[in-house]
Amino acid sequence: MALTAETESRLYRSLRAAAGAAAHLVALGFPTAVAVLARPGSSLFSWHPLLMALAVSPAPLLSVGGGRLSHGRSGPAAGCAPGANPAPPLLPPSVSQFSFLMTEALLIFSPEISLLRSFSRKVKVRVHWALQLLALLCALLGLGIITYNKHLNGKAHFVTWHGLTGLLTVLYATGQCAGGVLLLYPKLMKNWTLAKLKLYHATSGLVGYLLGCASLMLGMCSLWFTTSVTSVSWYLAMLCPLLTSLVIMNQVSNAYLYRKRSQH
Numbered sequence: 001m002a003l004t005a006e007t008e009s010r011l012y013r014s015l016r017a018a019a020g021a022a023a024h025l026v027a028l029g030f031p032t033a034v035a036v037l038a039r040p041g042s043s044l045f046s047w048h049p050l051l052m053a054l055a056v057s058p059a060p061l062l063s064v065g066g067g068r069l070s071h072g073r074s075g076p077a078a079g080c081a082p083g084a085n086p087a088p089p090l091l092p093p094s095v096s097q098f099s100f101l102m103t104e105a106l107l108i109f110s111p112e113i114s115l116l117r118s119f120s121r122k123v124k125v126r127v128h129w130a131l132q133l134l135a136l137l138c139a140l141l142g143l144g145i146i147t148y149n150k151h152l153n154g155k156a157h158f159v160t161w162h163g164l165t166g167l168l169t170v171l172y173a174t175g176q177c178a179g180g181v182l183l184l185y186p187k188l189m190k191n192w193t194l195a196k197l198k199l200y201h202a203t204s205g206l207v208g209y210l211l212g213c214a215s216l217m218l219g220m221c222s223l224w225f226t227t228s229v230t231s232v233s234w235y236l237a238m239l240c241p242l243l244t245s246l247v248i249m250n251q252v253s254n255a256y257l258y259r260k261r262s263q264h
Contacts, residue, residue: 105132
């Protein structure tokens with residue numbers, strides 16, 4: 001029996017709400033799982049995965065290894081290097097991910113699943129800014145820690161696809177945050193309307209988020225991660241960035257892209 005338009009609309013809203021609730025759980029649960037695996041405080045390197053997990057801007061660099069975190073040497077992730085076959089590494093990786101701060105900063109504007117749904121847009125914008133700045137700070141600290149750790153151990157940095165993609169993501173996120181200033185002070189761009197600035201900021205932010213998810217998924221191909229997380233658990237972990245990216249894509253598309261298309 002065919003569904004009525006009202007029933008289809010209700011079903012669609014219910015599916016969006018369920019997906020959004022799952023995205024909130026993933027945003028909190030994934031960094032928690034990474035913290036358990038990385039055991040922050042066991043070494044200088046161990047802080048990198050925690051900071052990147054919190055950041056949501058996936059920053060670089062997943063080095064791999066077997067066994068436990070230590071102050072030892074690290075190397076590039078097996079199967080992720082652009083070119084030659086890497087030597088077996090000795091230090092397990094950091095798992096950088098789009099998980100908590102940045103995901104929640106974007107979900108704030110969702111009409112169905114925002115944790116601040118009852119607050120004014122002005123409050124949402126301020127919280128968005130605070131979460132994004134915290135995400136960028138965590139990402140830069142995590143990047144600095146892994147760079148210093150590589151320097152101490154005499155290892156090359158940014159030699160994996162994950163590392164290169166992660167570096168690009170951190171740089172992109174920095175530019176995205178700087179571009180957000182234009183929304184606070186739109187008079188700086190006199191030839192652009194506020195609506196157009198919002199559209200470009202939202203779409204470029206979506207590109208940055210997807211770039212970070214790609215970096216995360218490359219990181220989960222590392223030897224350390226595939227050794228620590230196996231079988232069905234690995235596939236479930238890979239679904240996490242896919243789920244959140246689909247939720248964010250749907251949110252941005254409904255808020256800006258589809259609406260703009262319907263106006264023409």
